[in-house]
Amino acid sequence: MAAKLMVGNWKMNGSLVANASLLSEVLAGMGGKTCRAAVCVPAPYLAQAQALLAGSALALGAQDVSAHEAGAYTGEVSADMLRDFAVRYCIVGHSERRQYHGESDVTVASKAQRALAAGITPIVCVGESLAERDAGQTEAVVKRQLAAVIHTNGHCISEIVVAYEPVWAIGTGLTATPEQAQHVHAVLRAQLQAATPHADRVSILYGGSMNAANAADLLARPDVDGGLIGGAALKASEFLTMLKAASR
Ligand code: 13P
DSSP, rough: OOOOOEEEEEOOOOOOHHHHHHHHHHHHHOTTSSSSSEEEGGGGGGHHHHHHHHTEOOOOOEEEOOOOSSOOOTTTOHHHHHHHTOEEEESSHHHHHHHHOOOOOOOOHHHHHEEEEEETTEEEEEEHHHHHTTTOOHHHHHHHHHHHHHHGGGGGGGOOEEEEEOOOGGTTSSSOOOHHHHHHHHHHHHHHHHHHHHHHOOOOOSSOOOOOHHHHHHSSSSOOOEEEEEEEGGHHHHHHHHHHHTTO
């Protein structure tokens, strides 16, 4: 398995001034870290982040991509446009997009396909709501979400990254226990194994209130290959502590 992958998802936060100071602090503290790392910034700041991250060990990511190639889709950003800014990763199917923008499993699969076609690694998010967990549907939900992406992208499924983000753990301070995370990650790994002989190449990240205090325990589990981090990625010292935990 490759080095752990730690990805900050800034969501709709930042400004030119705040981004410059956060990125300079993170870059200054990154020396010697051996994990892979990226930040997914809001689209208007891609050019700024591209310039600040050029030549560094911190990769650039986006938070969404259009399911369409080009044309009359007002407000959308295409995978080729992201590629113009040297974007390496793109989150697709985040629960906030599924919930607030009505993104279906099929839409998410198309977005992953667009990213892959542009040479961008999609970070495909899956995860159950609290009601679904309480109803014993966790495995069925995450498998259904991943199955759509496998169905559309089977030939290059080993090129994706998966992020397990239980919806009830996002921004709530509630974190899945390392055992809960490992259990779901193993389910997802088995599903990938059935689709490709290269399933071990797929990094499966955990996301949902991951922070400097709980990262090491989560990352110690065999199928937790990294993290997708929201709030804690907006604080340089906290993000750096997590990169350190992932570099052990
Ligand atoms: P928090 O780390 O703020 O819970 O957000 C997780 C997340 O949604 C990352 O994509």
